[in-house]
Amino acid sequence: xxxxxxxxxVHSSHSSDGDFPPAALLRMAKESGLRAxxxxxxxxxxxxxxxxxxxxxxxxxLIPSIELTTLYERREFHLLLPFVxxxxxxxxxxxxxxxxxxxxxxxxxxxxxxxxxxEIDWDEVIRETKGRPPLGVxxxxxxxxxxxxxxxxxxxxxxxxxxxxxxxYFFYKxxxxxxxxxxxxxxxxxLLDVLDLMDGDGAVPVLAHPGAYFERATKEDLxxxxxxxxxxxxxxxxxxDAGQIRMYKAVAxxxxxxxTAGSDFHGRIKPHVVFGRLREGTYxxxxxxxxxxxx
Numbered sequence: 001x002x003x004x005x006x007x008x009x010v011h012s013s014h015s016s017d018g019d020f021p022p023a024a025l026l027r028m029a030k031e032s033g034l035r036a037x038x039x040x041x042x043x044x045x046x047x048x049x050x051x052x053x054x055x056x057x058x059x060x061x062l063i064p065s066i067e068l069t070t071l072y073e074r075r076e077f078h079l080l081l082p083f084v085x086x087x088x089x090x091x092x093x094x095x096x097x098x099x100x101x102x103x104x105x106x107x108x109x110x111x112x113x114x115x116x117x118x119e120i121d122w123d124e125v126i127r128e129t130k131g132r133p134p135l136g137v138x139x140x141x142x143x144x145x146x147x148x149x150x151x152x153x154x155x156x157x158x159x160x161x162x163x164x165x166x167x168x169y170f171f172y173k174x175x176x177x178x179x180x181x182x183x184x185x186x187x188x189x190x191l192l193d194v195l196d197l198m199d200g201d202g203a204v205p206v207l208a209h210p211g212a213y214f215e216r217a218t219k220e221d222l223x224x225x226x227x228x229x230x231x232x233x234x235x236x237x238x239x240x241d242a243g244q245i246r247m248y249k250a251v252a253x254x255x256x257x258x259x260t261a262g263s264d265f266h267g268r269i270k271p272h273v274v275f276g277r278l279r280e281g282t283y284x285x286x287x288x289x290x291x292x293x294x295x
Contacts, residue, residue, distance in 0.1 A: 004035025006281040008063065009080060009208060009234060009262020012051070015041040016129040017138045019267025022051035025275075026058035032276025035283050036061035038082050038262070040208075043069055043098045043133060045086035063286065066091075067208060069098060070191035073221065076214045077191045080234065080262070081203035083293055090197050094189060101187040102133035109139055112182035113175070118143055119152070140171035141269055168269055173213070195229040200295035206232035206260050209239035210248055219251050226255050231292050236261035236280040238273045258288045 011018035012025055020028070022039055029037045037060060039047050045066050055062035065082045084091060110122050120143050125134050128142050144167050147155030158167040175182040195205055207230060210217035222233070233252040235245055236259075252259045261281035265273050 004283040005033060005279070006036040006038075006261070006283055006286055007034060007263050007265070007276075007278050008038040008065070008082060008206075008260050008281060008285065009040050009067070009237070010037055010265040010275070011041055011067075011267075012039050012047050014044055014046040014132070015266065016132040016134050017042070017141070017266055017269045019269075022047045022062075023054040023058070026051070026054050026060050026062065028275050029060045030058045034060060034276065036063060036286055038063040038065040038080075040065035040067040040080050040082075040262075042067050042135060043095060043102065045084065045091070045095075048086040061286075065203075068094070068194060069102065069188045070194055071186050071188055072191040072225075074186075075216065076186055076188075077217070078208040078212075078215070079191060079194060080206040080208045080232075080260075081198065082206060082232075082289055084203040085201065088201055090201055091203075094194060094197060098188050099133055101189070105184050105187055106134045106136075106139065108184040109136060109176060109182055112184065113139070113143065116175075116181055117154075119146065119150075136172045136176045137168040137269060140168040140175075144168060144171060165272055177214075191225070192228055195225065199229050202293065202295045204231045204258075204289045204293050205229055206234055206258070206289070208234045208262065209237040209264065210234065211237070211241075211244040212239040222251060222255060222257070226257060230257065232258035232260045232289060234262050235259045236278065238264050238270070258285065258292065260285050260289070 012022045039051055048064055052062055063082050064084055064086055065080055066084055068079045070077050070079050107122055110125055113120050125139055129138050144158055163170055235248045235252055263273050263278040265275050
């Protein structure tokens with residue numbers, strides 16, 4: 001039962017920066033020969049339970065999950081919760097806090113951009129993101145789309161050469177990181193608190209893309225998180241180069257963390273991430289996560 005390819009980190013249109021509804025993702029998974037996928041939307045479980053019905057129709061196993069935005073050591077860490085109980089009262093309380101914090105953060109980002117002279121307003125952003133808490137890259141994409149049509153000089157560099165492929169992320173780095181002119185301090189929940197609260201509630205905590213530029217998870221970080229209930233590490237990720245994969249794989253094996261694989265597919269905001277191209281995800285990862293599930 002260990003055979004079959006999987007992708008344990010994909011986003012649906014229920015994420016503010018995702019394009020495809022769950023049913024479409026599951027059809028794509030079937031066409032790509034995937035045995036299982038995990039829809040892990042940003043700070044929401046709105047895809048469930050309808051997505052489970054879609055999985056039965058498509059004949060592809062769906063592992064319920066979420067990607068929670070958390071803070072650890074003043075850095076933004078993304079926590080995946082495969083096998084999460086999407087009706088859990090504990091999770092609902094966490095999500096209420098995260099949603100409120102992310103909305104306020106996004107409003108402040110938009111206000112800072114307006115102060116810098118960019119043509120953008122909150123009503124426009126919330127309309128484009130369908131009322132969901134907008135990520136920084138979602139705000140950037142809205143602005144870049146407008147700038148492309150109006151040829152705004154301050155945005156032209158994001159349309160040149162290779163910049164076009166990663167434009168929202170370059171804008172994020174230029175404006176929203178701590179040294180950027182539109183920086184807003186993070187206010188979301190503590191990663192350690194989430195690990196404590198979700199302990200025994202059915203989910204199996206996995207740290208997403210530990211090598212991402214905003215996380216930069218060290219071995220020391222992972223030792224602390226492991227002690228607080230972290231079970232898995234997303235070693236194979238579109239954020240990681242070959243060196244990072246080797247390093248995090250070695251750390252995961254040393255610490256007895258389950259090695260997982262997730263493409264972090266979104267759609268047009270990450271055109272370099274092609275659905276179904278992830279080769280390293282195997283069903284063995286699913287079995288190992290299941291074996292460590294508590295509650």
